[in-house]
Amino acid sequence: MARKLKTYQTSIGFFDMAIAAPSMKAALQAWGSKSNLFHQGFANEAGDPDVIAATLAKPGVILRRPVGSDGAFRENAGLPSDPSGEKVKVRPKRPAAKPGKRSARKIDDQAAREASLAYEREQKQRESQQRKEEAGRSKQRERREQAVAKAQAAIDEAGRVHEQRAGEIESERAALKRRAQAEDDRWNRQKAKLETALRRARD
Known part of the structure; x- marks a missing residue:
């Protein structure tokens, strides 16, 4: 069974x-509040029949009006402004009427049930939208993780190839060093023989 709706009111920022x-x-x-605005005294149950009627016409939808104004609540409200450039006068806030002292404009049971059902539909739509957004974020994270994994795999493979080539080069360098040393030894032996032959020829 749909729960009966109540109208709640607060002021956040310019609205x-x-x-x-x-x-x-x-x-x-x-409202997206992470703190209890009601316990802090920044929110209350509305008692203005016009505000109640406006919210029950669009249950579950946040209605706004410029802060300090006494205009009607709307789904899309503009910021407070004054074309003359003078400071906008802010009306003093009226104390909220107690829930027990409502105006004669009462909402009948049928309208209350319809408003509750409309709220539930709005809530389901909002939850569905949140699920879609979360699914989109999840896909983005998955794509990002895959891209990171692919880039890391490419780095790892390039590092493996480098290590292999560096090892081959080091092996070739060692072989060249051994060949150079062998060539020096051969030359020293040959040079010694030739110098000996030269000395004998001079004698």
Whole structure:
């Protein structure tokens, strides 16, 4: 059975925000808040019937209006501005009406049920979108890991080839050194014989 929705309100940055949700926890999750704004006194259950009606018309959707204004809450609200360049006067915040003292504009049971079902649909869409985004991030991570593994494998293979070639060159260098030494020994022996023959010829 769909849970009854309540309207919750807070101010974040340049906007007042309101949402129809089944609980304070659900409202905090929709606002993306990691702290309990209700316990901190920065959020409350709305008592304004116009705000309640607006949020129940779009349950689960965050509605906004420029902070400090008394305009209607909308899904897309502009920043506060004043064409004259003068400082915008911020209205003093009215204390929130207690939930028990609501206006005569009450929401009937049928409308409340429809709003709850609409909220659940919105929540499912939001969760589906989050799953899609997470799947996309997962694929990106997988592609990045594969690219890193491929690059690392290429480095490892190039290092193996280098080590093999360097070993071959070192073996050739050692062989050349042995050949050079053998040639020096041969020459020294030959030179000694020739010098001996030269001395005998002079004598």
